[in-house]
Amino acid sequence: MEWSWHPVQLSFYVSTIATVFTFLLAVVLAYWMVRKERKINAVLETIFFLPLVLPPTVIGFLLIIIFGKNSWIGQAVESVTGNSILFTSTAAIIAAMTVAFPLMYQSIKTGFLSVDTNIIGAAQVDGATEWMALVKVVIPLSIRSILTGVVLGFTRGLGEFGATLMFAGNIPGKTQTIPTAIYLAIETDATTIAWYYVLISIGFSFVLLFVINRMRTDV
Known part of the structure; x- marks a missing residue:
């Protein structure tokens, strides 16, 4: 095995794209969950946090089932793009999003819960819609928790191995990330x-x- 910058570049690309999409999803879902108590909330949050406790192989298996050629999602994507998601950088992004989401969601939700509801109510009395209140009030007041969630999600996506190996593979120059490159290096006795x-x-x-x-100690 020869040294290559590609796994490093791909890892940062995958983690960056995954972080952007995970952030948008986490913000929307966290705000939706904290704004109103519903009986289904407990069930949904249990599903959200499953990637934290499930073995990576289980996550990889489920992603293959959901996005594989035999699923309607996989078939729809293949009919549009002409290619399967499996064993592509897109698969690596989806795997990173899946494992990063719980950490980012929890941190963002904690930040949202720390915002005084009276402030949100006052903004809505002044004419702000739910989403205006989110963008102009809740997010600015939760910025530390949000940034913490983003960093944790990014680093978690950067280190994802098991689900990525199953779902995206370990193809040098195509889907090989830092964790899978380390795995291959050890397998081929390329310790250096x-x-x-x-x-x-x-x-x-x-x-x-x-x-x-540093952000936490500066609070």
């Missing part, structure tokens, strides 16, 4: 190359987590 990827992963994750801790 594995160390390169490990140090890059540790270094970047350390910096991001350090930023989170």
Whole structure:
């Protein structure tokens, strides 16, 4: 196995795209969940947090079932694009989104719950719609929790291995990310190359987590 920057570049690309889409989804769902108590909320949140406790192989298996060629979603995507999602960078993005969502959702929801409902009510009395209140009031007042969730989600997506390996594969130059490159390096006894990827992963994750801790201590 030879050293390549491609796994590093792909990992950052996958994590960045996954973080953007996961952030949008988490913000919408967190706001929808905190604004009104529903009997179904407990069930939905249980589903949201399943990726935290399920084995990565189970997540990978479910993603294959949902987006595979035998599912209506997979068939619809293939009919539009002419290609299957499996063993592509898109599959890696979906896997990263799946594992990153619970962490990002929980952090954003915690931030939203910390906002005084009277402030939201006052904004709506002044004519703000639900979504205007979200954008102009709730998000600015929850920015620290939101940024924490974004960083945690990004680092979680960056380190995703099991589901990515099953769903996107480990194709050098195509779907190989840092974690799968480390796995292949160990399998081929390329310990030095594995160390390169490990140090890059540790270094970047350390910096991001350090930023989170500084944000918390500055509160």
